[in-house]
Amino acid sequence: MQTTERQPFPHRRGLIIVTTLATAYVASHFFRASNVTIGLDLMRDLSIGPEALGALTGAFFFGFSAMQIPCGLLFDHYGPRRTVTGMLMIATIGGVIFTLATSWPMLLTGRVLMGAGFGAMLIGSMVVISRWFPPDRFSTLVAMVLSIGLVGNLLATTPLAWASDAIGWRGVFGFAVAFTAIAAVAVWLVVRDAPSGHPFLERTAEPPRQMLQGLMEVLRNKRLRPILALNFCSYACTFTVQGLWGGPFLREVHGMSAIAAGNVLLGAVITYQFGMLAFGPLDRLLDTRKWIAVGGNLVTVSMLATLALASQPPVWVPVAAILVMGFVSAASTMVLSHGRGIIPDRLIGRGMSTLNTAVMLGVACMQSLSGIILGAFEPLANGARSEAAYHALFGVLTVVLLGAVAIYSRSQDVRPSDEMRARHQAQGA
Structure with missing residues (x-):
């Protein structure tokens, strides 16, 4: 009789399942990042200011974060297959509303629904990885999911700018909505919650009271x-640049065209892809997660400080800062892996959803705040934001992230070697 220790880790089918989820995750990254490319077009077409654009962009992440805890409960109760499929259907409905919207409230409604629907994607992938693969592969496989998902970010830069010029942003979004609907069908057909013999398949469903007790334990x-402190601030600070104001900053302060700014943001996503490949296996090589995360985030702090303090620099300076920030922001995977090492398997859905709630709620708050910061400055005669306004924004991001790193530095590391030692001891017992 085979043991359940060897059953949970079949490789080929698990990789197919994870790859399917990662491919569906492309849509999430495309929609969340698209405003950095079409933001000025939305402001012009709908006659809205930076405060409204910041709120519109942040709405995706408010919807996203609002669904994290409920999705965690659903993952632990129903499993990833049914949960992710259902949530992708909600994202599809939101995408249709956004694409057909003729007013800012309709756009806002669509963004909230899209954020809520896509809120299940990353956590669903993490739950599947935890059940199909051993813990020392978690960081590498999460990096793989994020790397594939970032194709959506790539598509939301220069390709979106080109396509929008050709057929308009609504036409492009129509194709993205269709992709989301197809992804929902693919997840239902391919994904399985756990391999044969895994305890999850033989579980007794927890009653609601016990599920809430598990959440409180987390x-x-x-x-x-x-x-959670670093999760709240790290991605929020980098994505506020790379997912919202980086493009307008390069266009309004440094005079770049939409295509040229899109190329820089495309480059940042590519460096992030390389960062994922570089940072993914580092925890096994260096036997630490905490200090990799600290080092990467401190480099991000220095890049944000450069954007905040450099007055009228040559254009290569902000471009280089954005590209470097893209690479080192991949260290955020170590923060999630660090948290995963603390959460017991029986609470994996609720635990990982709690960690991701902090990530996305941080983005929602920071992007909404960013619009308020820029809106506090009088626009120039041509309606553009001034360099001083952007310096203020980047300065706030620098201080926020530095404070979060200081708090995180007091955490207790979870080393891969300790996890494997504990696993071997459990097997021996």
Whole structure:
């Protein structure tokens, strides 16, 4: 009789399942990042200001973060297959509303629904990885999911700018919505919650009270608190540049065209892809997660400080800062892996959703705040934001991220070698 220790880790089918989820994740990245390319077009077409654009962009992440805890409960109760499929259907409905919208409230409604629907994607992938593969492969496979998903970011830069010029942003979004609907069908057909013999398949479903008790157990875990602090701020600070204001900054302050700015953002996504490949296996090579995360985020702090303090620099300076930031922001995978090492398997859905709630709620808050910061400055005669306005924004991001790193530095590391040692001891017992 085979043991359940060897059953959970079949490789080929698990990789097919993870790849399917990662491919569906492309749509999430495309929609969340698209405003950095079409933001000025939305402002012009709908006669809205930076505050409204910031709120519109942040709405995706408010919807995303609002669904993290509910999705965590659904993952632990129903499993990723049914949960992700259902949520992708909601994202498809939101995409249709956004694409057909004729007013800002309709756009806002569509963005919220898209964010809510896509909120299941990353956590669903993490739950599947946790059930199909051993813990020392978690960081590498999560990096793979994020790397594939980032194709959506690539498509939301120069390709979106080109396509929008050719057929308009609504036409492009129509194709993206169709892709999302097809992805929902693919997830239902391909994904399985766990391999044969895994305890999840033989579980007794928890009653609602017990599920909430498990959630409270996660929230009361003091070891997670400094990790949540960095989760809240790290991606929020980098994505506010790369997913919202980086393009307008390059266009309004440095005079780049939409295509040229899109090329820079495309380059940042490519460097992020390389960063994923570089950072993914580092925890096994260096036997640490905490200090990789600290180092990467400190480099991001220095890049944000450069954008905040460099007055009228040559254009290569902000371009280089954005590209470097793209590469080192891949260190955020180590923060999630760090948190995964603390969460017990029986609470994996609720635990990972809690970690991702901090990530996306941080983005929602920071992008909404960013619009308020820029809106506090009088626009120039041509309606553009001034260099001083952007310097203020980047300065705030620098201080926020530096404070989060300081809090996170007090956390207790979770080393891959410790996890494998504990696993071998459990097998021996």
